Structures are given as structure tokens and as C-alpha cells.
Amino acid sequence: MLKATAQGIATRERILDAAFDTLRQDGFANTSARAVARRGGFNQALIFYHYGNLIGLLLAAMDRVGEQRRLRYEEVLGGPGNPIEFASRARLLYAEDVDSGHSTVVAELFAASSGNPELREQMLARMKPWLEFTERLLERFLAGSPFASLVDVRAAAGAVLSLYLGMDLLIHLDGDRSRATAMFDAGERLAATVEPLFGGDPR
């Protein structure tokens, strides 16, 4: 059994950092155990000792940041606010996803999962909490608005996640971040228009 010594934890952090940075800088296709070990300056046997295999390591590297991101999404979108405020918070959160490298790592692993059944299963499992979070958010947001009975929350949450992943991958491929900026601008304009239909009270 592995002992969670301070040194063991430090080693794992170093391996996770190297894996995350390699995925982010070089892409999945160039992220071999050897490339990760070279970047981090450690023996690649440590990857298999601590994470079983390379896919296990890459998922752990994504998860470490992903969990922080989800808590941050819950914090920022969990408070009361009107549609305009929600639209500008969504813009802020996406900018953080980009700056942290999370959006790049998600795009790389999402795309790679098409050709790797083990990765695919794990990536799909990781979408569930995001889908549930989005469903809860939409339910709370629509409550009391004239849209509540119109919107199928499960379908809408699937569309929101698809839009995020599709846009993220498209921006990852062509490097044109102005796509996201234009979409958030449009979202804020739309939010300002529907604003009067939502109650003025904090939700």
C-alpha cells in the first residue's frame, strides 16, 4: 500500500504538473509517458507506479484542475443575480478556463477520446456532474419566468454542454478566440432583452 508521505504527495504533484503542461503545450498526440517524464525531469517509471498508465495520469491531471473549476462555477453562478449578471459571469468563467489551460486540456482529451475507448468512457463519466450542475442552474434560473414550462431542462443542459464543447474545440483548432467574445457579447445583449421577463428579486 502506498504511504501518503509528504514526499509522495510532492512527487505526484510534480507528475501531474508535467502531464498537464505537456497536454496543454504539445497536445495529446505528442503526450507520451516519455515526453511527460522529460518535461518534469523524473523517471517515467514513476508514472506507472503512481497512476497505473498514461491515460490514468492524464485524467488525474485534468481532474485536479477540473474539480477546482467546478467549485468555482458553483461559487460564481450559485449566487443570486439577473440574466445580465449571469451572462457576464459566464464570460468571466470561460476566460478563466482558457487562462488556466483547462479549456485546452479538455479539448485535447475530448477529441482524443473519439479514438480511445478507455479514455472515452472516463470522459463521458466526467460530463455527468457538469450536466447535473447545468440542469440545476437552468431550473433555478427559469423558475418563475415565463420560460419555465417551455424548456426541457435535460435537453437544454445537453445543448449548453454541447455548445461549450463544440465551441471550445473549434477555438482550440483555429485559435480564433473572437468567436467566444462575439458569442458572449450576443449573450449579454440577449440577456438585456429578456431581463424584464424575469423577476427583479434575487434568485
Added chain:
Amino acid sequence: MLKATAQGIATRERILDAAFDTLRQDGFANTSARAVARRGGFNQALIFYHYGNLIGLLLAAMDRVGEQRRLRYEEVLGGPGNPIEFASRARLLYAEDVDSGHSTVVAELFAASSGNPELREQMLARMKPWLEFTERLLERFLAGSPFASLVDVRAAAGAVLSLYLGMDLLIHLDGDRSRATAMFDAGERLAATVEPLFGGDPR
């Protein structure tokens, strides 16, 4: 110079069929020149003779169906109609994309393009006509509605394409086509709601 003999055309059709079917059935990761040649029952040297390299062949195989699909989209969405009719036509077109295998081949090549710069450049170039088609469609559709001045057509077309690609890849990964059905149901309900805001005349 290649002579466009009847036999040459028949050979190319056979190579394109084998490439399309291999991508659709086995995925990009398993689509080698050898696998395509084996499926089609021809010598793999023919691939390089007719298409230069494997990526060139896979793009040609996607394009052959893709061009038919785009003409079909223009035909079906190009006529007059109200929002409800457009929503049900979009559902029909997506069902055809799935049945023809086009949605699978697009999902495979879109995902694979993340790890292949040559493929990425070609895939991005192929999105341009779809973006322009979507922009024209949105412009025509919004004209005369109260949304015309609200919607940034370029941003909206990017969002529509992102949603299509993200949903297509997600369904490709988890095999859950009910996601699309639920979204089209929701789209038709929404269309019925906004219907009165659009003019009753054919557009």
C-alpha cells in the same frame, strides 16, 4: 496526366466507398491505407496514386457526401416556411446526416484534426461554406422579425455550428441519440412559441 476513363472513375468511386465505410465503421484511429485497401479489395498503392496520401483520400471521401449534404440543406432550408416548419426540417436533415454516415465521418475527422495539423487546416477550410450558409439562413430568417437588430449573425452562426459539432461528437461518443431527439423536440416547442413574432408570409 491522369485520363478520366470510365475505369479510372469506377476505381476512384470504389476507393472512396472503402475509405468512407472504414472511417464510419472502424474510426479514424483504425483507418490505415492498408485497412481501406483490405476493405475495398484493391492494392493500397492505388490510394497514393489517386489521392496522394491517406488524409487526402479521407477528405475526398467526406467531401463527396458533404457536398451532397450541403446541396440538400440548401434545398430543404432554402424554401419559405415558418419557424415550426424550419425546426422540423432541421430534424429531418440531421436524421439524414446520421443515416448517411456523414455525421459519424465528420465527428471522426473533426476529433482527429485536433492531433493532425494537415487535417486540421483542411477541416477548418471546409467549415467556411457551412458558416456562410448558416449566416445567410439566419439573416433571411430574422429579417422582419423583432430579433433582426438583436442578433449578431456571425456569432449566432458560429454558435449553431459549434452546437452541431459538439452535439454530433457527444452523440458519437456515447451513442445516445435521444439527446438530439430531445433537443429537436425542445426546438419545435420554442419555434411554436416565437411563431407569432414572425410574419405569416412565406420568407
